[in-house]
Amino acid sequence: MSDILKLLALSGSLRNGSHNTDALLALTRLAPASVQIALGSIADLPLFNPDLEGEPLGAVVRLKSAVAQADGIILASPEYAHGISGPMKNALDWLVSGEEFPNKPTMLINTSPRAHHAQDALKEVLTTMSARIVDAAFVSIPLLGSKLDVDGILSDPYLVKALQDGLRQFCQGISSFRTS
Ligand SMILES: Cc1cc2nc3c(=O)[nH]c(=O)nc-3n(C[C@H](O)[C@H](O)[C@H](O)COP(=O)(O)O)c2cc1C
Structure with missing residues (x-):
């Protein structure tokens, strides 16, 4: 097992300038040398169709492979009409039946604290x-309504600390799963 923790980050927003994507990009830049965070893409996934499971669909194969290789998953997703964003739910639906996702350590980031639904x-x-899910790693940061981009997030000590604390808790959670 490698000493480097490999984490896969997925944003549930496809929007340019997405706060969720920016939070994940900021996290990639805050990660210590012992942690590699790759930002995956779910934008090219087809709409989930159980009839197509097992077909060699490139975007699905790439997602499953990235999940399989990751020591943990970091998800940041907006709320639309009190629900999970369609792109995020679609990505998760592609992972439901596979063997890549079960037992995967997972960290959640919420960039809009009011969006609890x-x-x-x-x-x-x-x-x-x-x-x-590593509950202690949950990060809730108020980016909605802010004009902060990635550099703006990284220049705010409160946001930097929240993201660093969450990542540290996540890494500790992954370690404790390995030793338990
Ligand atoms: C169609 C639509 C529906 C939304 N519904 C909600 C909602 O129910 N609750 C909420 O708190 N925010 C809602 N929002 C606000 C988004 O969650 C918010 O803009 C968020 O920052 C989007 O994430 P992003 O910046 O990563 O794209 C909605 C936004 C859109 C475009």
Whole structure:
């Protein structure tokens, strides 16, 4: 097992200038040398169709491979109409039946603290998918309504600390899963 922790970050927003994507990009820059965070893409996934499971669909194969190789998954997703964003739910649906995702350590980032409906629903979905959610790693930061981009996030000590603390807790959670 490598000493470097490999984490896969997925944003549930496809929007240019997405706060969720920016939070994940900021986290990649805050990670210590012992942690590699790759930002995956879910934008090219087809709409989930169980009839197509097992087909060699490039975007699906790439997502499953990235999940399989990751020591942990970091998810940041917006709330739309009190629900999980469609792109995020679609990505998770492609992972439901596979063997890549169950027991995967998972960290959640919420960039809009008022958006608890989607977070609650996301936790329910992930629990159903047998994710190992590291609750202590949960990060809730108020980016909605701010004009902060990645550099703006990285220049705010409160946001930097929240992201660093969450990542540290996540790494500790992954370590404790390995030794338990
Ligand atoms: C169609 C739509 C529906 C939304 N519904 C909600 C909602 O129900 N609750 C909420 O708190 N925010 C809602 N929002 C606000 C988004 O969650 C918010 O803009 C968020 O920052 C988007 O994430 P992003 O910046 O990563 O794209 C909605 C936004 C859109 C475009």
